[in-house]
Amino acid sequence: xxxxxxxxDDSLTDQIFARRLSTRDNxxxxxxxxxxxxxxxxxxxIFEAHPDLVxxxxxxxxxxxxxxxxxxxxxxxxxxxxxxxxxxEPQWDFPIVLVSNEQKYHKYxxxxxxxxxxxxxxxxxxxxxxxxxEARRELLSLCEGYxxxxxxxxxxxxxxxxxxxxxxxxxxxxxxxRLALEDAAAPHIAARIILRDIIDRTGxxxxxxxxxxxxxxSPNQISLVTPMLTANDIPxxxxxxxxxxxxxxxxxxxxxEEYFKRRPxxxxxxxxxxxxxxxxxxxxxxxxxxxxxxxxxxxxxSCACCGRPTEIRHSLTAFDPRVPRFGQxxxxxxxxxxxxxxxxxxxxxxxDEIDANFVDEVRERATRD
Ligand SMILES: [Zn+2]
Numbered sequence: 523x524x525x526x527x528x529x530x531d532d533s534l535t536d537q538i539f540a541r542r543l544s545t546r547d548n549x550x551x552x553x554x555x556x557x558x559x560x561x562x563x564x565x566x567x568i569f570e571a572h573p574d575l576v577x578x579x580x581x582x583x584x585x586x587x588x589x590x591x592x593x594x595x596x597x598x599x600x601x602x603x604x605x606x607x608x609x610x611e612p613q614w615d616f617p618i619v620l621v622s623n624e625q626k627y628h629k630y631x632x633x634x635x636x637x638x639x640x641x642x643x644x645x646x647x648x649x650x651x652x653x654x655x656e657a658r659r660e661l662l663s664l665c666e667g668y669x670x671x672x673x674x675x676x677x678x679x680x681x682x683x684x685x686x687x688x689x690x691x692x693x694x695x696x697x698x699x700r701l702a703l704e705d706a707a708a709p710h711i712a713a714r715i716i717l718r719d720i721i722d723r724t725g726x727x728x729x730x731x732x733x734x735x736x737x738x739x740s741p742n743q744i745s746l747v748t749p750m751l752t753a754n755d756i757p758x759x760x761x762x763x764x765x766x767x768x769x770x771x772x773x774x775x776x777x778x779e780e781y782f783k784r785r786p787x788x789x790x791x792x793x794x795x796x797x798x799x800x801x802x803x804x805x806x807x808x809x810x811x812x813x814x815x816x817x818x819x820x821x822x823x824s825c826a827c828c829g830r831p832t833e834i835r836h837s838l839t840a841f842d843p844r845v846p847r848f849g850q851x852x853x854x855x856x857x858x859x860x861x862x863x864x865x866x867x868x869x870x871x872x873x874d875e876i877d878a879n880f881v882d883e884v885r886e887r888a889t890r891d
Contacts, residue, residue, distance in 0.1 A: 525551040525665040527575035527616070528568055530600065532558040536579065539621055542650050543577055543661055551662050553577060561595045565603035572614050574665045576604065577645075580622040580631045596630075597622075598637035605640055605710060612675060612708040617664035620644040632869060642713055663765025664713075670761050671709040680704060680712060684720075684760035693726060693772050696848050716761060724823070725849035727758050727768040731824035735831035736778060736786055738794030738821055740807045750802060791831065792817035811836060812857040814890045826852035827863055827871050838877040838884065859884045 524547070529540035537555035544552045551574065558564065568576060580597040601618050608615040622631060624646040631637060631644070642664055645657055670683050680703040684694045694700075699719070706712040719725075724732050733751070734741040751757065751769060754777045758768040778786045781801075786794055795808035795817070808817035809831035821831035826840050832855040840852035854871060858864060859881060864871040873881050 524549050525574035525662070527551060527553045527573040527577065527665075528556045528571075529553045529621070530556045530558065530564070530568075530576065530578040530597070531621075532579065532581070536647070539577070539647065539650060542652055542654060543621070543645075543658060545658050545662055551575060551658070551665055561600055561603060565600060565607065569604060569607045569614065573616050574668070575617045575619070575661060577619045577621050577661070580620055580637075581626055596637075598631075598634065598640055601637070601640040605708075608710055609708045613672060615668060615672060615709040617642040617661075617668050617710070617713065619661065619664070621647060621650065623647050632867075639714060642710070642717060660765040663762050666764060667713060667716075667762040668709055671712055675709060680706075683716075686760070690772070693770070698846050699848060713762075719846050719849065721762050721766050721768060723846075723849045724771075724852075725846070726771055728771050728774055729768060729824070731829045731831075733769050733774065735809065735821050735824045736774065737798065738786065738789065738791035738809050738817075738831070739798065740809050741824070741829065741831065743806045746804050746806050747798065747802075787820055787822040789820065790818045791821045812855045823850070823853060825855040825858060827854045827858040830855065830857075838880055839874040841872040841874045856884045856887070860887065 524545075529537070529543060531537060531539065534557065540553040540555040544550070553575070556564070556568065559567075578597040578600060597620060604618060618641055620627075620631065620641040620643070622644065627644065627646060643660065650657055667683075671680075674680060674682050681691065681694050681700060686693060699715075702715050702719075703712050706715065720727055728736070730744045731741050733747075734744050737747060739747065751774070754773070756769045756773045756777060757763070758770050782789060782794065782797060789797075791809040791811075795806050798804065798806050809821045810817050811819040811821065812825060812828060812830045812832055813819075813836035819833040819836070821833050823832060823834075823837075824830065825832045825837065832853065834853070836856045837853040838856070838859060840854050842852045845851055852871075854864065854873065859873070
């Protein structure tokens, strides 16, 4: 039996997104379109149908001629009503995602900080097509993840959703994470912590880009090494792992130290790529420093701005006030600083004040060695 849910929009023409976000099989997720009506009635109707996921547009008040002025409210208003009900009846909790036009997202949603915590994920309508397999895979994974969270919710062992053996449990059994999950009043709060601090952040898990940097290879070469990582049991298979490919950092580090016979980042990218190529009979391309284009740098992490593998000595610390103790601080490569690629507005990346003195120096640097 598959998952079912709703797509809510005030625009009848946009009801196609219900189908675009549904998987194409009965085992997956099927969304049905729900037009807008008075907020409290709609929230009750949705909640009592016990959906597995709800997707909604942020502006539910734009086609008032089609609806009725009395129905005017934003998607965040409806999401808040649904979250309030789930807090009382956590056994019926479900993921809520935002589906919005990109321009409206930046104009209305991004400045509205109170709305951000209501949604598990946000998608731009412009990017959701009939072929949006990635969005569909992520939504399905949200359904599965919530199901897993609800199944263990009252067990007293919420850390079990990460799927680690007793021997490895210490990796997630850290006070900051354990207490946050124990204190979560409903699965959607636990989901937010896991998505924000585990899935989206380097620390306990590594993204493909982070793995490429630690292996000293170009990120576009990652598919060459994934069979090797999989054979060594490094893939993360815990909650939300099917939607977002991640690797266990502790398993990767243990394996890599054995593989390279030393800490991998003590070798240059070229040296690491050569070892992998020789051992695996492959031709993997070494990562190049974004600053000087050289493979003779000891690249160690992926730049928080451009994602390219970068070395410590040609990067600065990003302002990262909410980094948990088990997370890795973000860094930004000198190339992004010099090219002013960090963006504008409240969501822009910033340099931490501990490195602020170096910013002008980097910006004005003429030579790249
Ligand atoms: Zn960069």
